[in-house]
Amino acid sequence: MDTTERLLKVLDEHGPRLHRLLARLTLRADAAEDLLQDLFLKLRDSTGFARADDAVGFAVRAAVNLAFDWRRAKLRRPELPLTSDPAAGPSDLLARLAKRDELEQMLAALAELPDGMRLCLVLRYLEQLEAEDVARQLGKTAHQVRALCAKGIAKLRQQLNEPDREVANG
């Protein structure tokens, strides 16, 4: 199977999952759409992907890195919402704003973690994989993954509790 066939297979079978992951990490419909294209074009040119035993795991890791690179580079075009459901009332709109604010701060805190720790948390809590599955993807033991996640959670708490980056209770 050549690289293009391999890519198309990953896209067909795991494209929706990768797009969903990118949407969660960017909170932007337009960015998730663009990054999915960037991801597959990068994978096409990647020797690592061509050699990887676990093509899907490689693509997931690349997607996480790409999304956080995007966040760090602040390539922030104005927001196009993830959904366009009409609001029933003003509280509905404010709730969306509040939720978005909260999620943005969580992602900003995740972006400050070391790469391995961040990837571990993303796979465990955003992708909701079991520790054993995360371990398999990262080439670690489940025990190591659990320990890394616990450290990551502690760091996130510390960051989010800093007064100047308050995440409100709303």
Added chain:
Amino acid sequence: MDESELLQRLQRLSDVNPDAAATERALDKTRAALANAGPAPRSRQRRMWAHYLAYAAALSVLAIIGGWIVAPARLAFADVKDKVEKTRSVTIKATTTVDGKSTSERTIIMADGRVRMEDADGSYSVIDPKTERSLAVNLKNKTALLIRGYYNRMPTNIYQIIRDIRKDEVRKLPAEKIDGKATEVFIAKFKMAELEQELKVWVDPKSELPLRLEMTYKVGLKQPEQRAVMDLVFDQPVDEKLFSTEPPEGYKLRDEGVKEPPTEEVKPVVLQVLPKEGIGPIKFGMTQQEVIDKIGKPDKIDQRGGAMDYLSRGYSIMVRPKRGVVAIICYSQAAFAVKVKDFAGKTKDGIGIGSSAADIKKAYGEPDAAETEEATIRLNYSKKLGMEFTLFSDKLVQFSISQVP
């Protein structure tokens, strides 16, 4: 923040899901990019598809009743009018076909204006114009949305429709049979969503009431053509409980609007909108108490105290415990199903509710991003001004002002 709260927030992040249409579009574009075929054409998202269809079905039957009554033909239309006006309800089973895919739903319309729309999965919506309440129940997610002070934007009262309908043209076609029953057949024209629509109508000559309607129409100029077939039964026994707007037990309830209009009369004060600062005396960073001290109590406080709704003045304020006011939304009735008063304030450049896209661009230049979907335009000036504008049919209906980092 303790660990469980942090995990809940991570969970909320994992609950973020793009629309299926957005995923499909992204995959198509990626395939195209891989094949070096350039970007794929963007397919338009079909918003609130089921709701439009339900309204289309409801409107169409009401419209044909009106058209039928006023049109010149051989039958005694005055008698038909009398018959229709004497009915208490009509039950509609509508089958809609779009791009070869069919969906069915049932709508019951009462003569007093109450409407119940049922989806195929059992989810339903009830609108009661008298009590100004609306309840939408989603069986799959076990959620319910109750709107108090419901603003009914769609005409659902049969008799009002009949009074309002323009004189539509009705043309007679050869008689046909439906399920072995002889019917008179007509073609009627009427306007829906600003578009000329055509209906085929089968009428029972004995009861002089419509039995079936068929229409091919578009909910918007860019939307694909849809075909709806509606079978009608007048005065079918209807259980009153079906029109209850009390949320079912065990469902997660979200409510919007207020029970009663505010008792305190508010002095009409026109607030100036100040991008990056706030509106009138309300400035970003103020605490909830400071806001109340400046402009009085809101009609409703929601989101665990974070959202202050001044529905009777046309704006809502988001306040965070430590950061204070972080966003303000100004709106008009056209934007919501909840009863609100149109926001009366303007920016110093004269931009306010009702302004056009050209007015906004003239005042602030080209937006950072713009999105158009049918009659809705969104102009995003987040980077420049911390503002976003939403327009329906080129009229500003809502805008938000946020703190600019």
